[in-house]
Amino acid sequence: MKNVAKYGFVVIMGIILVNSQGCGTKSIQSDGKNGVPQISGGGSSGELSGFSQNPSEERLTQGGVAISRNPSSASARRHAALTKEEQAAEKAAADAGLQDVFFGYDEWMVSGAGIEALNQNAAYLKEHPGAVLTIEGHCDERGTGEYNMVLGDMRAKAARSYLVESGVREKQIAILSFGKERPFCFDRNESCYQQNRRGHMLLNLKN
Numbered sequence: 001m002k003n004v005a006k007y008g009f010v011v012i013m014g015i016i017l018v019n020s021q022g023c024g025t026k027s028i029q030s031d032g033k034n035g036v037p038q039i040s041g042g043g044s045s046g047e048l049s050g051f052s053q054n055p056s057e058e059r060l061t062q063g064g065v066a067i068s069r070n071p072s073s074a075s076a077r078r079h080a081a082l083t084k085e086e087q088a089a090e091k092a093a094a095d096a097g098l099q100d101v102f103f104g105y106d107e108w109m110v111s112g113a114g115i116e117a118l119n120q121n122a123a124y125l126k127e128h129p130g131a132v133l134t135i136e137g138h139c140d141e142r143g144t145g146e147y148n149m150v151l152g153d154m155r156a157k158a159a160r161s162y163l164v165e166s167g168v169r170e171k172q173i174a175i176l177s178f179g180k181e182r183p184f185c186f187d188r189n190e191s192c193y194q195q196n197r198r199g200h201m202l203l204n205l206k207n
Helices: 002-021 071-081 084-095 112-127 145-165 190-196
Strands: 027-030 037-040 131-138 173-179 198-205
Touching: 084 198, 112 131, 112 145, 131 145, 145 173, 145 198
Parallel strands: 131 173
Antiparallel strands: 027 037, 131 198
């Protein structure tokens, strides 16, 4: 009986400890500049920095069991989940030579390689004024769904801002954030995470 009581006490204390830790509260707001939202995570800088140095990861799970997926078939699996319109727009972007933009961990600033890709995209859009580009913001699986939705939005907006500054008409560009909901790669390593941190290009050509 003493062992049972001791075990029950340990379990109860564990539950209390977990509940007392809670989750950090984040607020989503607009800074009034270009409609760009910010996340305040309680830090002194007020910048978007929702991850710690050693962030916990939200695992892709099914029935509470971590899924181990084969990255070689990820592209086919993702493609099958798209609508016919999305598949056509993705193919049109590839056929036009449009480049995706990739981002650093927990970042939305466009890199040097990203600028080169966007310069190429801008040249195409200026030569085809009837074309409409959709930039999808994507993130890797780390962090909450809410946080990554905002981060994906920031990435898409950063790419759009650069294109507009490069002379592309704003009405030619739409943006959309999927956060971490539509990964391009399903492995849990940095090489895979890099593929998921992107501004993905879809192209619609008006008749």
